[in-house]
Amino acid sequence: MHSIQVIVGSSSGLHARPASLFVQAAARQPVKVTVGRPGQTPVDARSLLSVLALAAGRGDTLELSASGDGAQDSLRTLAELLAADLDAAA
């Protein structure tokens, strides 16, 4: 099991467009990735509703976890996405 912590970079938090982009990227990964606040039960990163329910704002820390082949690459890809300001990319 690999884990990585990342700070949410989107200016308005992890909702709407940023959340959609993150969930779509998670669905493209070869391994199942979970996301959550450190110390709390994580949720499936492919679930838009679960990700929205995290109510993560800009500057919040989230933890991504995955295991299996390619887990580290997937975590790195998704962490970069979370750290970027996806609102600004619009």
Place this chain on the structure above:
Amino acid sequence: MSDLIRGIGVGTGSAAGPVARMAPPVPLPAPRAVADPAAEVAAVRAALGAVVTDLDERAARASGPGSEVLTAQAMMAADPVLADRAAELAEQGTDGAHALTTAFDGFRAALVAAGGYFAERAADLDDLRDRAVAHLLGLPVPGLPDPGHPYVLVADDLAPADTALLDPAQVLAVVTVRGGPTSHTAILAKALGVPAVVGCTGAMELADGRHVLVHGADGVVEPDPSPEALGRAAERERRRRELSAAVRGPGRTADGHPVALLVNLGAPHELAGAAAADAEGVGLFRTEFLFLDRAEAPGRAEQAAAYRKVFAAFAGRRVVVRTLDAGADKPLPFATSADEENPALGVRGLRTAARDPQLLETQLAAIAEAAEDSTAQVWVMAPMVSIPREAAEFAARVRAHGLPLAGAMIEVPAAALRTDRLAESCDFFSIGTNDLAQYAFAADRTLGTLAELLDPWQPALLGLVATAAEAAAAHGRPIGVCGEAAADPALALVLVGLGITSLSAAPAALPEVRAALAAHTLAQCRELAELALLADDAADARGKVRSHLAGR
């Protein structure tokens, strides 16, 4: 011929076509024992799949913001965790409808608990749940109809989410069972320029495909109209269009008294249409769109960029910017508190600036920055001003940013009664008749059942307008009306007679208002105003003015 169905008319035109109903929400049936859990699981997954397909198809046909909304909803319906949860419940013996409802409601509760933007998505989930349950039960899917040809939309009432997706090329007229003259439906119909009848209880009986003739001016729906009735309506419609197309340019009465005709602007997608309209500028630029659906306020640069676009589109013309009107029906997590018992009477509009001065400072700085490199005449006004000191403090702040013209909205009766004192610091005024009616009549403007009290023809409301207009004139200050009242040609004449100097409405409403002004002198407008002020109630005022106009 069938009996006429009556309601509250919106707009002045008429239109005929086949009814297409918006299917009502599907009530959840009583729980049912499940004999074949595997079949139930398949049905649940198929229902969710059908919702996704449906939304994806509609997203592909829509464009712009409408398409994005639909794509986001499709992604929610396609959520794998949602489907697994519903399937798991079905597997354990819950019937499909209840399995779907429980699964959706679990996420709904989590979003509501998250608050703010996240909580607003709860309505999306309710819509998706209703769609999925309808698919599962084989019932008509709730939501806007799509019969594939132009239609008269008949609905219980329209929510803002429905109205965003309405296609003006397909909707000939709108009839709703509920709603009042200032409901979302009425405002939308005016913006689209289609006739509507709201608060029309009898419309419940209109079946899909039945032909109706909708008269916006009289609030009448005529089922199965005769060819003669259709002919008469078409002829009137042709004359009406001819009349309003005949007059162009700045608004003025028959004797040359100028009345500025302006458009209301509230969202970026309206900008092109508003700028192309034959209007002297923007009478009400609502800035809330920049602030909605966000966890924190937009910064100065982002705001300035948005204002710059509007000022550029209206180069050389007037743009009246209203500063942020948060609160009441437009709560914002960073500006309003969620624990007010009565938000319409709470900390809203300019009152939020007392609590968080920086919000207004940033907005004024952004407006000033955008105005600097533009030829638009930028006027800035505050919503929800109640006392002269608020107006004076606001005006001082506006001028401190180098913006020359500061004004106040007249929406609170106290402000209307003290317009003379407000005029000591304000350069201009704008009357928001919808809120002024709500506060003058102690009637919640979102309640269809109070439609009569909220009618802009109410003589007491017109009395407040007259008081404010007289005081403004005494100080040489322009005073406009930017509520729904300005879109009614007959009422526009009354307002001008009361001393109103500009009218701001949806672009589609302006040609008829312009034509009405051009056909009447200021003295005639004053005569009509006198009739309306002395009437017993709104219906009497409307009736007296209309029959006077018809008698000419």
